[in-house]
Amino acid sequence: MYDFDEMIDRRGTRCYKYDALEEEFGRSDLRALWVADMDFRTPDFILDALRRRLSHPVLGYPVTGKDYFEIVSEWVEDLHGWKVPASCFRYVPGIVKGIGFAERCFLQPGDKVVIQKPVYHPFRIVTEQSGFEVVNNPLRPQYDAEGFVCGYEMDLDDLERKIDARTKMLVLCNPHNPGGVVFPAETLRRLADICERRGIIVLSDEIHCEMVHGGRRHVPFASVSEAAARCSITFMAPSKTFNIAGVVSSYAIAQDPELAERFFGYLESNETDYPPIFSAEATRAAYTEAGKAWRAEMLDYVQGNVDFVDGWLRANLPQIRAVRPQASFLVWLDCRKLGLPQEVLVDLFVNKARLALNDGSVFGEEGRGFMRLNVGCPRANLEAALESLRNAL
Ligand SMILES: Cc1ncc(COP(=O)(O)O)c(C=O)c1O
Known part of the structure; x- marks a missing residue:
């Protein structure tokens, strides 16, 4: 069609x-x-929604609308089987910015952030530019019979060895860019156990999660266990799926009341927690039948x-x-x-x-x-x- x-x-x-x-x-x-x-x-159903809004001649401050995160949370439940109340969602003006905000909200100068290379490079850039130290926990390549890389897996023993008292955060790329890995639930559960036990907050960047192939289902990190829900903030967006990266429409999900209060409070105090007009219109139009x-x-x-x-x-x-x-x-x-x-x-x-x-x-x-x-x-x-x-x- x-x-x-x-x-x-x-x-x-x-x-x-x-x-x-x-x-x-x-x-x-x-x-x-x-x-x-x-x-x-x-x-077109997104472009038309934007055109409809543009047909009104005033582009003043918008309101998000009470139903906005209900629509988003229903979409997330439908796609991933993960039920989270609308109150656990907040707008963020881009996922990389969201990660930067979370680092600045929770970390002190000199704290360490784990990333798993090869990985989307802004994780390193935003962390270093915010004054925090990057610790690399490289993914382990898997090889096919001809010696080509055919996938990646996490090296959780290496992770355990590298964690010290200053290690406070891990930025997870799930699904992974550039490796294209959809991490298995069991790996995520083990990761959550380690991070929760060692007092590490996991920022799970799930921007590619709506694009899982081959009948697989994306497993949100925070959904794998209570430990995972307690120690993490998830970031998602319609931007990759619907090709609307330029309208900047992303959201953070935090279930743990303490993490949510601190992070959402940080976003609110910087007035970065409500979507601009076109961002909300585009998301509403995208998350439909x-x-x-x-x-x-x-x-x-x-x-x-x-x-x-x-x-x-x-x-x-x-x-x-x-x-x-x-x-x-x-x-x-x-x-x-x-x-x-x-x-x-x-x-x-x-x-x-x-x-x-x-x-x-x-x-x-x-x-x-x-x-x-x-x-x-x-x-x-x-x-x-x-x-x-x-x-x-
Ligand atoms: C893993 C990952 N996170 C974040 C982004 C960028 O997201 P945003 O534009 O919302 O910061 C990309 C874009 O390529 C990405 O691949």
């Missing part, structure tokens, strides 16, 4: 993915397969893109292998068998193949030999990109 093959020219719309190529890659003649938004049309139907079709298409990239590489470029994501539209490419130093690998993609992908080493040393490909785009775009890569090689 929806057309995900439509090619939409985004250049000149002041969008980061296309209009910042020159700034970020030193040239603009690149196929953009990097920043984590999709090239699909934002669905039409949203569910669109999401299902979009996920089918994205899964088809993952299959396509995986199959194409196996058939045509067997030195590069796609780590098949269990969630979302980011495909971690294992390029280690090319045997190229990272700078040469990046040069191959950018200057030879004219492709803008994320350099894997940005996500940590563990990402050397990898590139991150965004497959949230028409399949024909991927086909052309892979041909360019083959020609460049």
Whole structure:
């Protein structure tokens, strides 16, 4: 019913993915397969809701509406089977900002925050820039019979060893970017036991959770046990799923009364806890039956893109292998068998193949030999990109 093959020219719309190529890659003649938004049309039921609001000529201060978090909490329950009262939700103006706010709310200078590399690099940046120390608890790669990485698992023994008296927080990426891992409930339960016992608050970034593939179900960290609910704050958003990152619509969920009081109080005192007009309108329009139907079709298409990239590489470029994501539209490419130093690998993609992908080493040393490909785009775009890569090689 929806057309995900439509090619939409985004250049000149002041969008980061296309209009910042020159700034970020030193040239603009690149196929953009990097920043984590999709090239699909934002669905009409969201655009129409925004247009309806725009048809009124006054854009003054909005009110959120009492039903807003009831709608959000019903959506979360429907999708993940996780029932949380609406009172446990608050708006945050972006998940990275939410993480930064939580760090500043709960930590003292010199405190340590655990992250699990290779991981979404703003976790490191926001933590360091807020004056806290990053501790790396690297994920352990899993290998297939040919020696390619095919997934990641947590190393909880390493975590236990690295925790000391200053370790106060862990930022979890669940599902994981860039590895695409949907962590099993049992792993999350063990993580929760460790963190609760050692007095560590878990910030669970679940921005990709609405995009789990292959009939799997996302397991919210806070849902796995009472310990997990007590020690964590969860962050979710419709932004990735419905391609509305630019309207900035995210929310935090805290069930523990003490954590909630402190964190929500912090947000309130900074007046960052209510959504701007378009953010709330877009979320209301997304979290509906039409949203569910669109999401299902979009996920089918994205899964088809993952299959396509995986199959194409196996058939045509067997030195590069796609780590098949269990969630979302980011495909971690294992390029280690090319045997190229990272700078040469990046040069191959950018200057030879004219492709803008994320350099894997940005996500940590563990990402050397990898590139991150965004497959949230028409399949024909991927086909052309892979041909360019083959020609460049
Ligand atoms: C894991 C993860 N968290 C957060 C974000 C960004 O979220 P926001 O724009 O709400 O800060 C991204 C975007 O790529 C992401 O992949």
